Amino acid sequence: xxxxxxxxxxxxxxxxxxxxxxxxxxxxxxxxxxxxxxxxxxxxxxxxxxxxxxxxxxxxxxxxxxxxxxxxxxxxxxxxxxxxxxxxxxxxxxxxxxxxxxxxxxxxxxxxxxxxxxxxxxxxxxxxxxxxxxxxxxxxxxxxxxxxxxxxxxxxxxxxxxxxxxxxxxxxxxxxxxxxxxxxxxxxxxxxxxxxxxxxxxxxxxxxxxxxxxxxxxxxxxxxxxxxxxxxxxxxxxxxxxxxxxxxxxxxxxxxxxxxxxxxxxxxxxxxxxxxxxxxxxxxxxxxxxxxxxxxxxxxxxxxxxxxx
Amino acid sequence: xxxxxxxxxxxxxxxxxxxxxxxxxxxxxxxxxxxxxxxxxxxxxxxxxxxxxxxxxxxxxxxxxxxxxxxxxxxxxxxxxxxxxxxxxxxxxxxxxxxxxxxxxxxxxxxxxxxxxxxxxxxxxxxxxxxxxxxxxxxxxxxxxxxxxxxxxxxxxxxxxxxxxxxxxxxxxxxxxxxxxxxxxxxxxxxxxxxxxxxxxxxxxxxxxxxxxxxxxxxxxxxxxxxxxxxxxxxxxxxxxxxxxxxxxxxxxxxxxxxxxxxxxxxxxxxxxxxxxxxxxxxxxxxxxxxxxxxxxxxxxxxxxxxxx
Numbered sequence: 001x002x003x004x005x006x007x008x009x010x011x012x013x014x015x016x017x018x019x020x021x022x023x024x025x026x027x028x029x030x031x032x033x034x035x036x037x038x039x040x041x042x043x044x045x046x047x048x049x050x051x052x053x054x055x056x057x058x059x060x061x062x063x064x065x066x067x068x069x070x071x072x073x074x075x076x077x078x079x080x081x082x083x084x085x086x087x088x089x090x091x092x093x094x095x096x097x098x099x100x101x102x103x104x105x106x107x108x109x110x111x112x113x114x115x116x117x118x119x120x121x122x123x124x125x126x127x128x129x130x131x132x133x134x135x136x137x138x139x140x141x142x143x144x145x146x147x148x149x150x151x152x153x154x155x156x157x158x159x160x161x162x163x164x165x166x167x168x169x170x171x172x173x174x175x176x177x178x179x180x181x182x183x184x185x186x187x188x189x190x191x192x193x194x195x196x197x198x199x200x201x202x203x204x205x206x207x208x209x210x211x212x213x214x215x216x217x218x219x220x221x222x223x224x225x226x227x228x229x230x231x232x233x234x235x236x237x238x239x240x241x242x243x244x245x246x247x248x249x250x251x252x253x254x255x256x257x258x259x260x261x262x263x264x265x266x267x268x269x270x271x272x273x274x275x276x277x278x279x280x281x282x283x284x285x286x287x288x289x290x291x292x293x294x295x296x297x298x299x300x301x302x303x304x305x306x307x308x309x
Numbered sequence: 310x311x312x313x314x315x316x317x318x319x320x321x322x323x324x325x326x327x328x329x330x331x332x333x334x335x336x337x338x339x340x341x342x343x344x345x346x347x348x349x350x351x352x353x354x355x356x357x358x359x360x361x362x363x364x365x366x367x368x369x370x371x372x373x374x375x376x377x378x379x380x381x382x383x384x385x386x387x388x389x390x391x392x393x394x395x396x397x398x399x400x401x402x403x404x405x406x407x408x409x410x411x412x413x414x415x416x417x418x419x420x421x422x423x424x425x426x427x428x429x430x431x432x433x434x435x436x437x438x439x440x441x442x443x444x445x446x447x448x449x450x451x452x453x454x455x456x457x458x459x460x461x462x463x464x465x466x467x468x469x470x471x472x473x474x475x476x477x478x479x480x481x482x483x484x485x486x487x488x489x490x491x492x493x494x495x496x497x498x499x500x501x502x503x504x505x506x507x508x509x510x511x512x513x514x515x516x517x518x519x520x521x522x523x524x525x526x527x528x529x530x531x532x533x534x535x536x537x538x539x540x541x542x543x544x545x546x547x548x549x550x551x552x553x554x555x556x557x558x559x560x561x562x563x564x565x566x567x568x569x570x571x572x573x574x575x576x577x578x579x580x581x582x583x584x585x586x587x588x589x590x591x592x593x594x595x596x597x598x599x600x601x602x603x604x605x606x607x608x609x610x611x612x613x614x615x616x617x618x
Binding site: 091094095097098099101102105106108109111114115117118121123124125126128130131150151153154155156253254255257262263268269270271272273276 | 400403404406407408410411414415417418420423424426427430432433434435437439440459460462463464465562563564566571572577578579580581582585
């Protein structure tokens, strides 16, 4: 059984080393050096070029090189019925939780205003609401969203989560489905976006939904760029309805140098660094699924291809 | 019994309203409108002018308008044996914990570098250590330091605390006394300073102690400006031994506009906003001590005048 690897952002050498440490005989190949396509039974990667996987007649499993699988759906030639799994990695969830908590705290403590005052050498003390009066909403309260909730609960923020289907998370007020989204947004002062990118979440935060947030709300996007309609966010920032946004993800990455986000005074730009996929911590679950695929056993962290995540 | 209030930074009206709501008959006077000095039995305030309290023959208690009492010791005419109490306020500890956690996370996630990259429109992804590999040290692990520890423990940072006397705090490695300070500093990547300002902590972080921190360490000062020797910190920042510092407190406040901290690229200046004293939450304990002083009962949150806090 051979494994085919492809990613433009991850190191094949690091993945090869981590996987071979656990599975010494593994035949690790790097796309496009596929060799005999019939020998490839497992694909590991991010955004294989369309058609690349359809050319593998004995492929048993595609493992996404991250928590998101939106890249998989961009390949319309993906073999029907091919099982797709994703990485569900504690280390990645921890990093995501840390990054989101940093930005929630930053906005809670009015840090952008203090940073501006420093450049002006101005000693200005602002009113500071208590954490108990700052409502944080987690849009997408799955594996990653719950890592955020665990951290923020130590601060006393009133927490709510929104998910497609009802979910019970201790200490988090639960909202679900499209019909409860407006109510969720209306009670949210700081919105942390962690939903998977699917056809149902594309452009979810458009002008109408941004307007549902209370005036002065802040946004933290750790999910995918295309969940937010950029023009709507820029308009809401300029009108003051949204006070500030921390964005780690964009429709086009790297963010083009002429994009208005780069120099917008109310936007913090991050180069998609909230959570990295670390071969050291994630290799074990890849090897586990590799063995399961080989043995015909049920795969772990299988993607629901209907739901899109 | 009359109460005499003085502070240049707190609102007498807000304190009067909060105290009278709990003690409607209270004779609330604002310095220097002292009236008959013999009628004043309770003083509430911050940095009464030297001599002001010595002029009150029947004063039974001085209550500091905050957690710190260093301002009390600047008055050499303070009557010997006058009981001094301080505010020990959960809301203040929560705010302090939030602000310190924000700055620890900021440095952990290399945020200052990303902020600079944004100004240069550069998409640069840096290595990111795990929280479990980032050792946080809390210099002063009392009431406020423990509020910091509770928050940071949700992130998985290895935590240590240093205090004058041994203290056991769950999940926090304990160091104490001058003889263990160097070992505490040597294991600390991000140092959060929360010790009270006393003769023993003045200039505690001098060039020698800063050099004990590992190369690249970060500093968060939420305590008092004079715990750090400014010239030593500036030199350590310029040499790169200390990578960055978030400072909420200074030897002179407001920080003079010509001070090098204002425009130092590795210093974040805050105008002493980590935690405010809120009359709404703190009035109850002032009234409690007022009644105790009146009844001759033991006071709460009494300051150890030998230790200086």
